Each structure stands twice: as C-alpha cells, then as structure tokens.
Amino acid sequence: MVRQPRYLWLAEQLREPILRGEMPPGTRLPSRTRLARSYRVSEQISRTALRLLVTEGLVEARPGSGYFVRTVPELFRLCRTDSSSGSGLGKLRREDIGTEQEPCSAPLSSRLRLRDGEPVYRTTSRGLASELPITLHQSWEPASLTAGTLRTPFDAAPDIGLLDRLSAAGHPVDRVVEEVGVRSLRDSEASLLGSAPGIPVLVVERTHFSANRPVETSDLIGTAEQCRLLYKLTLARPRRPGDPRRR
Template sequence: MGGQPRYLWVADMLRRPILNGELAPGSRLPSRSRLARTHHVSEQVSRHALRLLVSEGLVEARPGSGYYVRPVPQIHRFSRTDRASGSGVEPLHREELGTLTVKVNDLVARRLTLRDGEMVYRSRSLGLADGAPVALHTAWEPMVLTQGTLRTPADAEPGTGVLDRLGAAGVIIDRVVEEVGVRPLREPEATLLQLAPGLPVLVVERTHFNGQRPVETSDLVGSVDHCRLLYRLSLARPPKKGR
C-alpha cells in the first residue's frame, strides 16, 4: 500500500474486478464488516471505500440490502454538428409538453438580450427511451418574432425545426453558439426527468442568431449517466508537396 490511505487501497481491490468484468452488473459486494475482516481494516475504512465507489458511479447502495455493482447505463448520443442538432431531444422519442407564453426571467432575458419581464414563447419536450425520460429540452423565443402568424412554436407543423420555422417567417438563422456544462438539477426539471433535485446533469445552452440578434435560446438537460454529445470535426488536409 505504501503511503496510500487504506480506504483507497480497499476501493482499488474492488474496482479492479468491477472494471475487468469479474464482478458482473447486479453483483452484491461484501458487507462492510466482511470487507474489514478480509482486508484487516476497520469498518470505517471499508465504509469510506464503498462510498468512494458509489461516488465514482461503479456501485449503488440499496438501503437495507447492501452495495451492488451498478448496471452499465444505456448511452444516448446527441449529434451537435449537423443541421438536425437544433431539433432538441433527437435521437430519443419525443414527447411534446406544449408551448406557453411566459414572462422571461433574468437569466434567459440576458441570453436573448430582452428586458426582464418581456413575453416569450416557452416550449418543452421530453426525450424518452423505453418509455423512461432521459432528457428535457426547453426553448425560449421572443413573441415579437412570430406573434400573429402560423410560424409560432405552438402553430407550426409537428417536427418543424427552428431553422425552417423562423426562416419561413423571414428570420434567417445564420449563427449558433453553444455552451456545455454540468450543474445541479433544478425543479421542475427534476420532476419531469423523475430524478432527485441536486443531482449533477449535463446542460447544453444553445442560442440561435440572426446576425447579432439572438432569436431563440434553449437548454438541453440530461442525465450524465445516459447522455453524451457527439461532435464530428473535419480537418483540412495539408496540400501535397510537389514532386
């Protein structure tokens, strides 16, 4: 063990068989007392080791039952480098939650360069896999852009992307800015995703521009266990040297 804390050494003794497949998903791990006896450490050391593996996402604690190897989560990849990447929750099954007119709050107002309290369309949709919610997409759009037309988020044909819908209204989107981060899950996101508030989630903040004017902004919120962002980058080939 050298100078390594004993709980890290015990955690490594468990981590290796999990990662190499010796302990299959769903396998029950030894109890804290059994780990302590096997590795000649205190139960406090074995408790810290198990909690570390829980924090790493390799193990789950089941109250009253013990610690188990976590199942390998199903990964869903969201393409961010093509025209369809602005369509929200694809490739998941999309469940529309509707469009409301709301007063914009401070954070979204700054992203849309609006005054706090101006009216926007807010549209929400859930991304489902095998009937379970995996991702939530929320979009905000200034009402002034399409109000009184059939190009509002509420009136457009289902499946119409924001580029085509606003383009048909004469608002050409020519630039997209996207920022990716991780933050704690908030309500009502937690209720819609059937997750506990405060859990870390992946968040993609995407804003569409017409010139320098932001015309729509959205949040894609998804479980860090199940969601990945896929980027494809084309690299210019260096010119061939003359013979």
C-alpha cells in the first residue's frame, strides 16, 4: 500500500473540521510552527499543507497575519434554457457598458464566418450582485446585417431584445449553439470583473444562427468559484403498453 505524503495527511486533518463547520469562516489557523509541533512534522510540510488548502479555496493567507478559514462565496446559477435565448443571468442585475464597432479578427472571424478586418459590433455588459460584478457578457455581430438601418445595437430601442431586433432586420434566429469551457481570465476582462488575471473562469460561447448563417456570437464569463450553469432538459416520455399512438 502506497504511503500517503505527510502534507496531504496534515491537510486532511485541517480540511475535515473546516468542512464540518467546526472552524467557521474567519477562524485563524495555527501558525506553521505550531502545526509542525502539534502534528510532529517539519515546517516545510505544514507550509505545503496550508498552501494546498489555499489552492482549494478553503483557506486564505493574509500577509503578516497568518492563515484564516475563508468565507464561502455566494453561488449564482445561470439558467441556460431560457425561452427567449437571452443572457440567462438569473437574479443578477444587468449593467450595459456600451457598444463599439471594431474590425473582426481570429478566432472571432471563424465563429462568425467573416474575413479578418470586416466590421463587427461589440456589445459589453455585466451581471451585478449588490453592485459587485459577477459575470461579463460580450457579444459580436456582423455590422453588415443591420448597417444603414435602425436595427443596429446603436439605434434600436433598449427594450428590444436581440431576437426581435435581428428578426425585424430580416434575419430571424432559428438555432442556438452553446459550447462551455474553462480558461484563464484575460487582462482586459479582469479589469471589468474586478478580479485578478489568470484565475479560472467558466466561458459559455453562444452563437445564434439564421438559416445556417451565424448572426451573433457571445461570451458569457464568470468565475468558476461563484458561477454554475443550470440546464433543464425535457426528455421524451416512454411509451406505455396499450398507447394508441401510431409508431
């Protein structure tokens, strides 16, 4: 039987009472030296165990003060099965930041099937909870779809949704595709979310199609620690014996 490394064993001794609620948020953990003496391990082992708990999000290090049990962040469930194909922000308040026109570039050009340099409209918004940013939403659509009309993101009334606006411009959306992944938060995104670059974030890439043509694509970004994606799927009911319905 493979012997468990001592730092993993020590981390487990601290993790269990934290998860059981015996050490509530804000509780100060013993110092590295005290842990080493109490559990008869080296300070290197106690340091590694504490860093592991920091990585797991159970403990936070406060420079000059020590290690403390971390407050569990509030979770936000983002519904991805909304009937209107909207942002699905749930109880978050939407804050519109603005729309700009910019040249399309890879990998966006592949998602929209455009040439590099073709103009697109980029719209940015955030999802807020108690005035704190939780999610970032950026969407892009080809400018050629609505240029010269009153259906651009600049001209349309704020209460008109994406689907209604594109349909009025002659591009009714008939299909939506989503792809979910995890990546590191980028510098430009971090400033809008008030977070540190490099932390893991969930990214939902959603693309709207009209007659097999991509007419809008977007990224919904939220920290992996606070955001969950909620999917509700309707399954076909099993056929019962004696059901008169035809095959």
